[in-house]
Amino acid sequence: MKHLLIALLTCISLAAMPQRSAASNLRTRISDDNRTLSIQLDGNQGGRKIHLSETFDVTGMNPVQKEFLKYRTFRSVGVFMPIREMPWLIFGPLCLIIFSVSLLVVRYQTKHRGLTRATLM
Known part of the structure; x- marks a missing residue:
């Protein structure tokens, strides 16, 4: 029982750890009006300049589908999505x-x- 509790607390602490400091150089702007989802990234990470401006038609998508779309967009430029942007995935x-x-x-x-x-x- 003690080992199970230790494993659970370890998982929670790993999830709560802050992301790398290099991610703080990125400015993220995400807007969603239930018809279009706009994602803008500007900044530097790992010594490379990142600029992304994408707009998607999200008419008829549920919140989970939108979260996966955000996740795939961030991963397409090699950036981890900030934890605050992933409530459904977490x-x-x-x-x-x-x-x-x-x-x-x-x-x-x-x-x-x-x-x-x-x-x-």
Whole structure:
């Protein structure tokens, strides 16, 4: 149980670590009016100049599809998307991890209680 808790805290701390300082040289502007999604990147990263100005038609796309479109756009220029721009991509897996850990804890406690009761009788 202790090892499981340590692993969970390690995962959370790695996710919360700040990104590389080179990313702070980028200026990011993303606007979405539910019809068009505009992404603009300007700055330097790793010694190379980055300039991107893209506009996409997002009519009929759900929020998750828009997040994946943003992610692919950032990756196309070799830049990691800032964490603040990925709420849907982080929230889903994080909820799944928390649910799985909770399920394992409940299962462990139920199994442990059953063994304790069996030894008392």
